[in-house]
Amino acid sequence: MAARPEAAKNIDIRGPMMVPLYLLQKIARHGAAAQRLIDERMRGEGEHSTMVDGDAIAFDAADFVVAFLALSGDGSVLETQELRNNLAQLIGTAIKNHEAHHQPEVRGAVFENDGSPLGPDQYDGMRDILKEEEDECAPMRQIEVYVRDSGQGKLLSVHMPESLRQSFSGCLEKGEFNPNWFCSSLALELSVLPEWLTDSRQRAAAKRRTENLHIRVPLDAIKVNYVDY
Known part of the structure; x- marks a missing residue:
């Protein structure tokens, strides 16, 4: 008998990599659409190929919502782009907030290093400062x-x-x-x-x-x- 979703914790699909079952379910349901967008952007094709990742995802997701509503009988969603663009803006903002909240923490920076070996939890913080000065934008x-x-x-x-x-x-x-x-x-x-x-x-x-x-x-x-x- 197959394990129920709530009973299965993680499934090992690639060596030591542990993937939650709910993620596998999402990939099975939406993976083809996600891969299609990834392939389009790699080839430089499609409406979203020139956008940054977050904007491309946002507009593609908004297009799905509009298509679903239209197929469900709501033809008004095709009269203007208002719903689509409003959805894309909200989704894009959510993605940007997610990325900002999940930036890796910087720890163990050593400034003005005299050339002595750095510890395993240390890195040369001056390199980041010099990089910021070279590319301030x-x-x-x-x-x-x-x-x-x-x-x-x-x-x-x-x-x-x-x-x-x-x-x-x-x-x-x-x-x-x-x-x-x-x-x-x-x-x-x-x-x-x-x-x-x-x-x-x-x-x-x-x-x-x-x-x-x-x-x-x-x-x-x-x-x-x-x-x-």
Whole structure:
């Protein structure tokens, strides 16, 4: 008789590696979809191939939710990208919070080491400091600009780290904001509705799609020209 899930603690599937049974169940259920996304990103193919891992996972998971609701009879989820993008943003934030909370603890750093052998629990902390000085922009702080059709209005939203609020507004007042000045990345995301397309053939083709177009444009800077009319 097969063991019940609650009775089985761990299953050894690869040498000494112990994998919880519930994880095997999740892999059996969702492994093909996860591997498909991994393969697409390795080949540089698909809508999510240029995104960072967390964003790619978030948008792919949001697509699953939208597809499930649509197949269940809720056609309204295909009218705009609002649900999909809101879900992706929430999932992406959860992934980033998870990654931040599970960074390995740094212990045993030795600074200004005189060259003497380090103990088994020690490492040269000066190397990390020098690496940070060589690449002060890691990790990059992301600034996201979204154009969304909420169903009740068209919105332009800017999401950025709180630490850049004053710098951002001050730079815009002067006429230019360059994210590289603040070790940040900047991207514009657009959910494009068919009626927004000016080319009639492209508009007709877009209307035949089961979902709206979504594009992500990396930006180098935001420039503002103040004109006295």
